[in-house]
Amino acid sequence: MRRISGMAACLVAALCAVASGAAIAAAPPTIFAAASLQPALDQMAQDGLLGVPAPRLVYAASSALARQVENNAPADLFISADERWMDDAAKHDAIVPDTRSDLLGNALVLIAPAGSHATVDPAHGTASLLEALGSDGRLAIALPDSVPAGIYARQSLVTLGMWNALQPRMAMSRDVRAALNLVVLRQCPLGIVYRSDAVSEPRVKVLATFPADSHQPIVYPVAIVKGHDNAESRTLLAALQAAKARAVFRHWGFDVLAH
Amino acid sequence: MWLDHAETVALALSFKIALVGVFCSLPVAIGCAWLLARKRFFGKPLFEGLLLLPLILPPVVTGYILLIVFGHHGAIGRWLDAVGLSIAFRWTGAALAAAVMAFPLLVVALRNAFESVDRRLEHAAATLGAGGWRIFFSVTLPLSLRGLVAGLALAFARAFGEFGATITFVSSIPGQTRTLPIALYELISTPGGEGGALRLTLVAVIVALLAGLVAALMLLRGGTREAEA
Amino acid sequence: MIELDLALQRGEFSLELSLRSSARALALFGPSGCGKTSTLLAIAGLLRPARGRIAINDHVLFDGRAGVDVATARRNLGVVFQDARLFPHLTVRENLRYGMPRDATAQAFDGVVQLLQLATLLKRRPGQLSGGQIRRVAIGRALLRQPHALLLDEPLANLHREARVEVLEHLRGLKREFAVTTILVSHQPDEVIALADQVARIEDGRLEALESAETFGASTQSLDAPHRVAAG
Numbered sequence: 001m002r003r004i005s006g007m008a009a010c011l012v013a014a015l016c017a018v019a020s021g022a023a024i025a026a027a028p029p030t031i032f033a034a035a036s037l038q039p040a041l042d043q044m045a046q047d048g049l050l051g052v053p054a055p056r057l058v059y060a061a062s063s064a065l066a067r068q069v070e071n072n073a074p075a076d077l078f079i080s081a082d083e084r085w086m087d088d089a090a091k092h093d094a095i096v097p098d099t100r101s102d103l104l105g106n107a108l109v110l111i112a113p114a115g116s117h118a119t120v121d122p123a124h125g126t127a128s129l130l131e132a133l134g135s136d137g138r139l140a141i142a143l144p145d146s147v148p149a150g151i152y153a154r155q156s157l158v159t160l161g162m163w164n165a166l167q168p169r170m171a172m173s174r175d176v177r178a179a180l181n182l183v184v185l186r187q188c189p190l191g192i193v194y195r196s197d198a199v200s201e202p203r204v205k206v207l208a209t210f211p212a213d214s215h216q217p218i219v220y221p222v223a224i225v226k227g228h229d230n231a232e233s234r235t236l237l238a239a240l241q242a243a244k245a246r247a248v249f250r251h252w253g254f255d256v257l258a259h
Numbered sequence: 260m261w262l263d264h265a266e267t268v269a270l271a272l273s274f275k276i277a278l279v280g281v282f283c284s285l286p287v288a289i290g291c292a293w294l295l296a297r298k299r300f301f302g303k304p305l306f307e308g309l310l311l312l313p314l315i316l317p318p319v320v321t322g323y324i325l326l327i328v329f330g331h332h333g334a335i336g337r338w339l340d341a342v343g344l345s346i347a348f349r350w351t352g353a354a355l356a357a358a359v360m361a362f363p364l365l366v367v368a369l370r371n372a373f374e375s376v377d378r379r380l381e382h383a384a385a386t387l388g389a390g391g392w393r394i395f396f397s398v399t400l401p402l403s404l405r406g407l408v409a410g411l412a413l414a415f416a417r418a419f420g421e422f423g424a425t426i427t428f429v430s431s432i433p434g435q436t437r438t439l440p441i442a443l444y445e446l447i448s449t450p451g452g453e454g455g456a457l458r459l460t461l462v463a464v465i466v467a468l469l470a471g472l473v474a475a476l477m478l479l480r481g482g483t484r485e486a487e488a
Numbered sequence: 489m490i491e492l493d494l495a496l497q498r499g500e501f502s503l504e505l506s507l508r509s510s511a512r513a514l515a516l517f518g519p520s521g522c523g524k525t526s527t528l529l530a531i532a533g534l535l536r537p538a539r540g541r542i543a544i545n546d547h548v549l550f551d552g553r554a555g556v557d558v559a560t561a562r563r564n565l566g567v568v569f570q571d572a573r574l575f576p577h578l579t580v581r582e583n584l585r586y587g588m589p590r591d592a593t594a595q596a597f598d599g600v601v602q603l604l605q606l607a608t609l610l611k612r613r614p615g616q617l618s619g620g621q622i623r624r625v626a627i628g629r630a631l632l633r634q635p636h637a638l639l640l641d642e643p644l645a646n647l648h649r650e651a652r653v654e655v656l657e658h659l660r661g662l663k664r665e666f667a668v669t670t671i672l673v674s675h676q677p678d679e680v681i682a683l684a685d686q687v688a689r690i691e692d693g694r695l696e697a698l699e700s701a702e703t704f705g706a707s708t709q710s711l712d713a714p715h716r717v718a719a720g
Contacts (some may be wrong), residue, residue, distance in 0.1 A: 063449070144454075145452075147448070171429075178427065185332075186332050187347060
């Protein structure tokens with residue numbers, strides 16, 4: 001089925017190229033990227049680091065993007081916020097396997113609204129978090145079964161022995177940026193998001209960073225989507241790994257992984 | 260049971276939230292529908308437009324508006340918090356989200372029901388000494404009952420299936436705000452969750468069909484009963 | 489005493505009427521479209537005159553200059569509409585009782601029911617009644633309000649011959665039993681002659697004549713009036 005639709009897509013693309021009379025196809029490439037990459041990628045696009053015209057950037061939870069890519073969504077590149085969803089896409093034969101690489105890393109942090117007086121004592125994690133939550137405050141977190149940021153957060157809390165006490169006090173959001181927003185709007189006194197999210201948002205402050213070994217490594221794999229393996233996509237992939245791009249990623253709180 | 264515990268909780272919660280939401284908004288909807296059906300006043304088109312907003316706005320936007328108005332520190336939320344009636348992150352907040360999203364459907368159905376009542380009967384009631392409230396409760400309302408029930412059925416179905424505004428306003432909290440549609444969304448988003456997703460989808464379809472059936476039955480024979488021999 | 493002094497505009501049609509009548513039963517007679525039903529609606533408060541004054545037995549219902557416009561519900565009139573307008577969701581009994589004052593006695597109710605022969609119909613719904621029965625219930629409902637005045641809009645219109653005779657007889661009976669001021673609207677001479685004491689002829693929105701029923705009857709003899717009463 002994928003082969004047929006892949007061929008059909010190529011045929012349509014070829015027809016479009018012929019019809020336009022030009023040697024190069026008109027539409028810019030599309031990147032499906034995890035929501036947390038928005039500030040970094042937007043800046044890169046604006047600075048022209050991703051080519052001109054800038055590619056179309058589509059942000060959503062990795063789970064939603066993976067499912068769409070598996071159903072032939074018109075993406076050229078896919079950047080997931082965790083390996084699991086990239087594995088899932090690979091299993092459904094939606095990506096070109098030898099173009100897959102680990103692009104970025106990240107860390108998990110505990111945040112509070114910028115004006116908050118809450119503090120956290122790492123030695124007594126659960127108690128100090130519960131104290132910071134007060135009588136009816138909630139901990140903002142992305143859905144822990146499906147959204148990568150939520151999955152990592154659960155791993156950390158389980159490893160640190162804090163999950164059972166905190167689970168009844170959570171407010172789970174559709175994606176990590178919604179969780180971030182709840183803290184920004186002071187709807188929740190605490191939240192767990194990526195370091196990159198906290199860096200990009202001046203209205204929250206980082207109370208603590210979760211130890212890297214308390215959760216699986218946060219890795220952002222990138223791959224070219226099946227059926228879109230062409231010179232343009234490869235160029236775009238290379239641009240994401242270039243020095244200038246790496247600087248922007250670091251600025252926004254990501255770790256750049258060596259190849 | 261065919262559904263597991265978490266799914267059953269979500270189903271029961273959805274029923275509770277949709278029922279409370281729709282029935283609590285019913286008096287307001289009746290008032291608005293009656294105004295639209297019977298009165299002319301300055302700014303009526305604007306009023307109608309406002310009532311239809313939840314139907315037109317993206318649900319997430321509506322949820323966001325609810326969040327900044329009724330959430331902690333919100334314009335109304337801060338007063339609710341002060342008197343201990345906070346609805347943020349509670350099933351009552353989910354009920355409000357569901358009610359708001361279903362409201363336009365309810366008002367439109369009620370308005371049609373009221374407009375289908377022969378005003379001449381209301382005039383006759385007036386000549387017999389009935390004031391406005393009595394005319395409404397003894398003539399208008401009984402004669403528009405079918406349309407009212409149909410509207411309630413449709414509004415209930417809409418409230419039951421509400422997702423975007425709910426998750427944006429009150430997030431997902433099992434036992435409080437994790438309704439059936441939200442549980443369904445979570446299952447779809449989890450690799451291997453397809454089985455549970457399918458079960459919940461079936462339940463959602465059955466509820467919607469039943470509601471549609473009620474509405475259709477009500478509207479099939481209704482409407483022209485008020486014409487006399 | 490019926491005092492009607494009103495001016496009305498409905499689209500292109502204009503009505504201007506001014507009369508005083510001390511008759512107990514006044515008929516407004518004229519062809520369709522002459523404005524008689526509009527006059528009745530204005531008296532009932534369902535139409536607002538542009539100006540004028542309406543008073544029945546010293547109860548002022550409308551006075552443009554004094555800014556008086558009594559709400560329909562408080563005019564204490566019994567209106568029998570041409571289309572009856574019985575409440576379809578209520579039984580005959582409930583319809584009859586709808587406008588009854590709180591202090592009305594059971595005898596009052598029974599009296600009207602007996603006079604109009606409605607006893608066997610009380611449990612039925614309007615949908616189960618014949619044309620004549622509906623008309624009688626409508627009359628009973630208006631009467632049971634114990635109003636200052638009764639307004640009848642074409643009480644015998646659209647009835648089969650037998651029903652016309654039946655209802656006409658009941659109306660005659662009413663006239664004998666109840667001393668209530670009545671204003672009757674009709675375009676049929678026989679109804680008018682049978683039920684009214686005085687007749688106001690209206691044509692094209694203007695009062696043509698105000699005469700006694702006998703005078704009116706005499707002038708319409710040539711229209712085969714007795715024939716019409718019998719044959720309907």
